[in-house]
Amino acid sequence: MSVPSRSECNHCQTELPLVHIRCSECSNTSICLSCFSKGVEFRNHLKTHSYKIIDKGSFQVVDPNWTAFEEKLLLDGIEQFGIGNWEDVAVHIGERTSKEVEEHYYASYIESVDLGRVTVPNDIPNRMTDHTPPLHESILSIQLPRLDLDKEEELELAYMPLRDDYEMEHDNEAEILISGLAINGDEDELDLDLKVAQVGMYLDKLKERHRRKSVAREYHLVEKFIGKPLPGAKQDRDYLKRLRLCFQYMREEQALNFARDARKEQILKTKIKHLKMYRKNGIKRLEDGVVFDVKQRRRNKINSEIRQSSTSDSSQNEKPIDRLSSEYGHHLLSSDEKTMCRMLKMIPSRYLTTKTLIIKDFIQKKYGLGIKIRFPGYLEKFQRKKIQSFLNNNGWLPRVSAQ
Structure with a gap:
């Protein structure tokens, strides 16, 4: 909408509002509502002169963001250009986009409870309903999904995506049946029946063509032909x-x-x-089950490594000892302890630490000290039992202390 030029009251020189008074007897004389209510007189203008009210349409009728002048232009534009031509209506209004015009029209004049729902009710009285069945129901009315192919694949298949057709269709000469048909006024009933039969034959060929496309889409034959992966993980x-x-x-x-x-x-x-296994091991919370799974995987990995090392020959068993010989504390171990470290996959320093803690724990329990030994976090329970059993068998601990 074009913005009107600035105009002033001829008496107080203030800007005229959109609604003001214009004198009918004095030329180019406009007065604001405040001066008009006071009955001012100036120059040749008298308060007894006839007048008219000027309203530029600034007030709102339906939408607070739309003036009455814009509403009038909207309805005039729809009457002139028709519903749906929102670009032309927007140009007719002025400073409105086609999207704003469309949304405002449907919200205010169609879906509005105060205006649209009242003028166009849901249930129209005495409304006639068409109960006649369709003349022809065909499988051809079912739209197939378009193929998602790039340009090279379309050229390889001779596929035309805008028409959803191929250059060579099934029964590609089917159109010959109807290409030469024409209706003449002097035909008899037999000729008409023959032409109708030709059209029916052509429709049957189209149905078969459509059926083959449906089978290809349903079983992803195009993707298999091109070598694309099927949908899903x-x-x-x-x-x-x-x-x-x-x-x-x-x-x-x-x-x-x-x-x-x-x-x-x-x-x-x-x-x-899995939940039954948790319950069997006394686990009642899922948080504890996660910790159990982590330790279980670690135990399984270590047990598999131990089984592999125990089944290997003697020449292979010497290799871990050669690697352990470079670790700190290797010279402090006996030959049996070196074998123990190899089986447990434990470096000598950790073995010596664990050995010291087990002996210390036995001494404290023997003399009744209530100090609890905290074993390191890298020590597994089965490793501790293996080392304790080894110490018992070699006389480092009495057998009665074995747990």
């Missing part, structure tokens, strides 16, 4: 391959639902088995 695709014998008589949606439910059942069974 790799483990889900592998799981689907294992279940493909069950999918022989299922459609894609049924097969995916079946695979999803079977996968969910498998996951739930694994979780139940």
